[in-house]
Amino acid sequence: MNRKSFVALAAVTALALGTAACGGDDEGGGSGGAGKTLNVLIGANTQYPDEFAAWQKDISTKFKAATGAEVKFETFASANDELTKIQTSVVSGSGPDVYAVGTTFTPTAYSTGAFVKMGDDEWGKIGGKEKFNPATLGISGPDEQNQVGIPWVSRPFVMAYNTDLLKAAGIDKPATTWDELTAQAKQLTKGDQYGLAVAYKDNFDPWKFVWGMSTQAGNPLVDGKTAKLQDPAVQKAYQTYFGWLANDKVVDPAAIGWTNPQALAAFAKGKTGYFLLTTTTASNSLEQGAVKGKWKFALLPTVPPGATSRPANGVEAASILSGDNLLVADYSKNKDLAFEYVKLVTDSDAQLDYYKKFGNLPANAAALQSLASDAQLEPVTEAAKKSVATPFTGAWADIQLALTNVAVQTLPELTKGPLNTAQLDSRIADAQKAAQTSLDRAK
Amino acid sequence: MATLAPPEQKAPPQHVRRKGVTERQRPLWLLTPGGLLMTVVIVLPLILAVWISLIDLDQYTLRRWVEAPFIGLGNYVESFSSGLLNSIWISVSFAVLSTLATVPIGIAAALVTQNKYRGRGLVRAAFLIPYVLPSFVVASVWRTMLQPDGIVNAWLSKVGVDGGLWLSGPRSYWTLILVEIWAAWPFIYLMALAALQSVDHEVHEASAVDGATWWPKLTRVILPYLRGPVLLACLLATLNHINNFTLPFVLFGAPAPDDVNVMPMIVYVTSFQSLRFGLSAAMAVLSLVLIAIPLFVYLRAVRLDVHEEGGRK
Numbered sequence: 001m002n003r004k005s006f007v008a009l010a011a012v013t014a015l016a017l018g019t020a021a022c023g024g025d026d027e028g029g030g031s032g033g034a035g036k037t038l039n040v041l042i043g044a045n046t047q048y049p050d051e052f053a054a055w056q057k058d059i060s061t062k063f064k065a066a067t068g069a070e071v072k073f074e075t076f077a078s079a080n081d082e083l084t085k086i087q088t089s090v091v092s093g094s095g096p097d098v099y100a101v102g103t104t105f106t107p108t109a110y111s112t113g114a115f116v117k118m119g120d121d122e123w124g125k126i127g128g129k130e131k132f133n134p135a136t137l138g139i140s141g142p143d144e145q146n147q148v149g150i151p152w153v154s155r156p157f158v159m160a161y162n163t164d165l166l167k168a169a170g171i172d173k174p175a176t177t178w179d180e181l182t183a184q185a186k187q188l189t190k191g192d193q194y195g196l197a198v199a200y201k202d203n204f205d206p207w208k209f210v211w212g213m214s215t216q217a218g219n220p221l222v223d224g225k226t227a228k229l230q231d232p233a234v235q236k237a238y239q240t241y242f243g244w245l246a247n248d249k250v251v252d253p254a255a256i257g258w259t260n261p262q263a264l265a266a267f268a269k270g271k272t273g274y275f276l277l278t279t280t281t282a283s284n285s286l287e288q289g290a291v292k293g294k295w296k297f298a299l300l301p302t303v304p305p306g307a308t309s310r311p312a313n314g315v316e317a318a319s320i321l322s323g324d325n326l327l328v329a330d331y332s333k334n335k336d337l338a339f340e341y342v343k344l345v346t347d348s349d350a351q352l353d354y355y356k357k358f359g360n361l362p363a364n365a366a367a368l369q370s371l372a373s374d375a376q377l378e379p380v381t382e383a384a385k386k387s388v389a390t391p392f393t394g395a396w397a398d399i400q401l402a403l404t405n406v407a408v409q410t411l412p413e414l415t416k417g418p419l420n421t422a423q424l425d426s427r428i429a430d431a432q433k434a435a436q437t438s439l440d441r442a443k
Numbered sequence: 444m445a446t447l448a449p450p451e452q453k454a455p456p457q458h459v460r461r462k463g464v465t466e467r468q469r470p471l472w473l474l475t476p477g478g479l480l481m482t483v484v485i486v487l488p489l490i491l492a493v494w495i496s497l498i499d500l501d502q503y504t505l506r507r508w509v510e511a512p513f514i515g516l517g518n519y520v521e522s523f524s525s526g527l528l529n530s531i532w533i534s535v536s537f538a539v540l541s542t543l544a545t546v547p548i549g550i551a552a553a554l555v556t557q558n559k560y561r562g563r564g565l566v567r568a569a570f571l572i573p574y575v576l577p578s579f580v581v582a583s584v585w586r587t588m589l590q591p592d593g594i595v596n597a598w599l600s601k602v603g604v605d606g607g608l609w610l611s612g613p614r615s616y617w618t619l620i621l622v623e624i625w626a627a628w629p630f631i632y633l634m635a636l637a638a639l640q641s642v643d644h645e646v647h648e649a650s651a652v653d654g655a656t657w658w659p660k661l662t663r664v665i666l667p668y669l670r671g672p673v674l675l676a677c678l679l680a681t682l683n684h685i686n687n688f689t690l691p692f693v694l695f696g697a698p699a700p701d702d703v704n705v706m707p708m709i710v711y712v713t714s715f716q717s718l719r720f721g722l723s724a725a726m727a728v729l730s731l732v733l734i735a736i737p738l739f740v741y742l743r744a745v746r747l748d749v750h751e752e753g754g755r756k
Binding site for chain 2: 087398438
């Protein structure tokens with residue numbers, strides 16, 4: 001290379017580096033108040049996009065009035081987007097200051113060690129731990145001393161039932177045990193009418209049934225570092241869940257292809273007794289369907305299948321602890337502002353406002369209490385209080401995946417009549433292996 | 444720096460040939476920006492991927508990823524016990540079958556639109572519709588149509604056939620191939636059409652003068668012209684099929700039924716649901732090697748070296 005070309009190369013390299021450097025700094029300001037920007041990562045609301053934009057604007061205004069700083073919202077469309085964002089932020093040590101993450105994702109986020117552990121000081125800054133519904137703190141961390149998740153909103157799972165169909169079948173109150181539910185479903189199934197709407201093809205629903213029934217029977221699936229999927233309680237749970245379609249025939253055969261919104265749409269047509277596993281966010285869709293004014297929420301059964309009462313070690317798990325937690329990034333240079341933001345959105349008024357706009361229940365205890373008088377909501381607020389956290393381990397994502405995989409692989413057999421329990425057991429054994437491998441890696 | 448390598452490497456074996464004036468004074472340094480860009484966009488990420496595949500990187504070690512334990516080929520060994528071989532088999536067979544099925548369709552479509560007739564432009568445009576639709580849209584539409592109570596089963600039941608399940612179980616494999624064929628045949632069609640258009644007019648005239656009827660003319664005169672471009676199209680299409688993630692992901696969701704657990708799906712699930720970044724990087728590197736083999740064989744076979752050819756002229 002002669003001198004001329006060397007100079008040219010150097011110039012080009014410098015130019016390239018300069019361009020790269022320009023895109024590097026995305027940090028907000030320094031510390032405290034005016035002129036600073038707090039970055040918040042939050043899930044996009046595809047159901048009510050306009051209202052969501054208005055809510056963001058409103059919060060920004062309030063935050064600016066209180067602290068002088070700006071809030072910049074960044075939205076993610078899927079859990080995958082969120083994970084990618086967390087990964088890049090964790091690796092680079094820069095990114096959003098506050099994250100809103102799903103409850104079941106909190107253990108994974110915790111295992112990265114990239115979020116602020118909440119001590120008395122931190123809780124104090126956001127108005128005290130006691131302002132939250134105690135159940136919502138169940139998935140904030142592995143124990144009381146190591147909590148990273150600050151409860152923001154709850155979306156406890158309940159079931160919806162068609163009041164007219166139940167009345168017509170002579171059923172005076174919704175089932176409280178799984179066996180009772182199956183029996184009622186049989187009563188409700190006739191002609192083109194089915195007892196249950198179940199989203200068998202959903203990638204998130206099936207494991208919730210299995211975990212719930214099994215936990216009620218006294219097996220929360222994980223015991224310390226041991227996976228307990230290969231267990232009679234789990235087998236019974238899967239058999240009951242698949243049995244509705246394969247053996248009892250109380251579900252529309254098309255349900256084998258349904259995701260949760262499709263099952264909701266089927267229930268909304270008014271030809272199904274129960275829609276299992278839904279949340280308050282479904283209310284609007286139900287009010288627009290043929291079931292308008294003819295449906296109610298009810299607590300999911302809390303007595304395990306095959307039993308008439310819960311065993312001594314069984315847990316009254318009405319729902320997984322579901323909703324969103326807020327996490328403050330450890331690398332954040334605006335931690336105080338971040339806690340100011342968290343305080344703002346977890347205060348009673350803001351929580352009620354958010355509920356009215358989007359149907360997510362408050363995690364704030366006082367705000368939740370103020371909704372208890374609403375008869376339609378009563379089962380949901382009760383479910384919020386009776387929600388139980390899924391095991392807090394970094395392996396949970398894998399366990400969830402293994403449980404879902406059993407359902408995915410079993411689907412094609414459900415239409416063929418009686419469930420093949422031997423095959424099911426071998427799939428559960430595979431899931432057990434995957435879950436245990438993941439638990440062995442957990443740190 | 445690779446781009447500044449001396450031209451001797453490219454020179455043909457006979458070293459006696461003198462380099463021409465232009466070859467000696469080529470301003471190779473002008474390639475530097477491109478070379479840098481390639482380094483940043485391709486080489487560095489590739490090196491990083493290989494490095495990640497050699498360390499035990501997961502959610503627990505992500506934060507201090509530089510300190511993640513080095514485990515050598517551990518991830519590669521685990522790849523094979525995690526069902527990668529099965530996924531490779533599914534991917535390759537699916538890709539080859541899809542390509543085989545699209546070739547006759549593509550060539551037939553090219554022949555149909557070769558000669559001028561009223562409305563040919565419209566037909567050509569219509570043929571491109573599957574190709575220009577985003578994969579996500581194609582998969583969503585097919586998923587809706589193939590629901591157990593979807594439109595496909597409704598039609599089938601009208602003629603007395605029980606459609607059954609398209610999106611679960613063993614049949615999902617054939618569903619994937621079917622949808623892939625639907626979405627991918629216009630690529631073969633485009634390449635075949637381009638080749639047909641480049642056949643000299645004299646060839647047509649000569650065969651007409653010789654009195655060749657349409658079938659001998661097609662098989663002995665026209666199709667040999669298509670061989671090169673269609674082979675290239677086959678290669679590219681097969682690689683595209685192997686790399687297609689959107690279609691299986693949107694059609695079947697994750698986790699996918701075992702019968703359609705193609706390579707991109709297993710890499711995705713390992714990476715973004717199990718959070719085993721090291722393991723999934725090893726799987727991705729293995730897929731890259733797998734894809735590189737046919738590519739290498741093909742490039743060796745066709746020797747796409749225009750300079751050498753130009754030099755001989």
